[in-house]
Every structure is written in structure tokens, then in C-alpha cells.
Amino acid sequence: TEVLFFKLFFKIFLLCSATAAMESAFMRSSANVRLNQTAFSEQALLDCVNGSCSAADHGARNSPFDVVRTGYEYGLTDGWRLPYADEKQACPENGSLPVVARPFGYCYSIPVGGDDQDWMQLVGKLGPAFTGVNSRDRDFQLLRGPWNRDCTDNHRPTHAVLAVGWTPEYFIYKNSWGPFWGIDGYLYLQKEESSSANTTRCAIKSFLGFPLI
Secondary structure: OHHHHHHHHHHHHHHHHHHHHHHHHHHHOOOOOOOOOOOEOHHHHHHHOOOOOOHHHOOOOOOHHHHHHHHHHHOEOEOOOOOOOOOOOOOOOOOOOOOOEOOOEEEEEOOOOOOHHHHHHHHHHHOOEEEEEOOOOHHHHOOEOOEOOOOOOOOOOOEEEEEEEEOOOEEEEEOOOOOOOEEOOEEEEEOOOOHHHHOOHHHOOOOEEEEEO
């Protein structure tokens, strides 16, 4: 039971970051003819995505990249048509739900490297991107405020977040742990004086993924 709960819980993390990245890409796309923000159904993606659960797979099996592939195969529907149900259900028959958008691929950088300017150029040009972070530290899980140090494991991502921007002092990532975590639900990860030292901080620069819509 604990293993099944962990797998489902981890899939939710992957879905949140990948779905948010696709929503952002759609809002920036010429394919978007809507004037309001579009929220895609995470439940439809959860029901249809297959594979194991590992943020370190980089698309091999049930990573955020695999969620984007599921969106390509089945299309993306509005969130209100199939609301989140907190559990995996039967995959809707292909074509049974109206498709409002469909990703045609993704681009990614693995690894991003130690140059902060490269990171900012990618996110600034291509928009929000899903990425991995090591979240095993208890202090990280209960974080209030910014994160100003290394993690116990700086090499292996265990959790998916959404890279959204930066300040002169911090990189900013949207998390899925509610508004009371971090700063209003966002991870503010402090930059370091040496950009090369920032390469593996909490494994945050292991990869960046950008859906294409």
C-alpha cells in the first residue's frame, strides 16, 4: 500500500509541473485563441500516462517528458471536463473528450550546466520549464522562506517543479505543495557567487524541459 501511494503521489508531482509547463506554452502559443487562462485536465493525463515513477528518467519512463507524450497521444482537454479525483482511474477512450490543445513535442537541455546566463536565457526565451530537484531533506519538505544552501544529495532529482523566473539573488520555481510552503508556494533557490558551484545545487540543473504547442 505504501509503495502504491508513493508512486501515485510522485506521479502527481510530475503531472503538476508538466501540465503547468504545457499550460504556459499554450498561453504563449499562436494556437491559443482564448482570452482567459486555460487549465488542462491533470486527471486525464494521470489516467492515461504509463510507466514507472522517477524524475531522473529524463523521458525514459513516466517522467515529465512522458506526460507531454501522453498529451500528444490523447490531446489536452479542459480541467473542468475531467476534474482531479485524487486517484488514477480508467483512461478515457481516445477522442471521447474535446481536445483544446495538443503538444507536438518538447525541447530540453540535459544538463543545463553551471552558467546562470544560459539558464536565464532558456527560461526567458522559451518560457516556464519543468525540471527536477532533490527534495529528500526534511528541512526542504517543511520549508518556510527561501532555500539558501545545498541539499544532502545534490546529484539526483526526486521531485518535479516548474522553473518560472529569477531575481538578482534567486532562481524561482513553482512547487505543488500548497501556498504555505516556501514563499507563497514557490521555491526561491539562492544563487551562488560562483555560477559553476550552482550546477548541482539540489540537482536543480539536471535538466530543463519545454513543451512545444
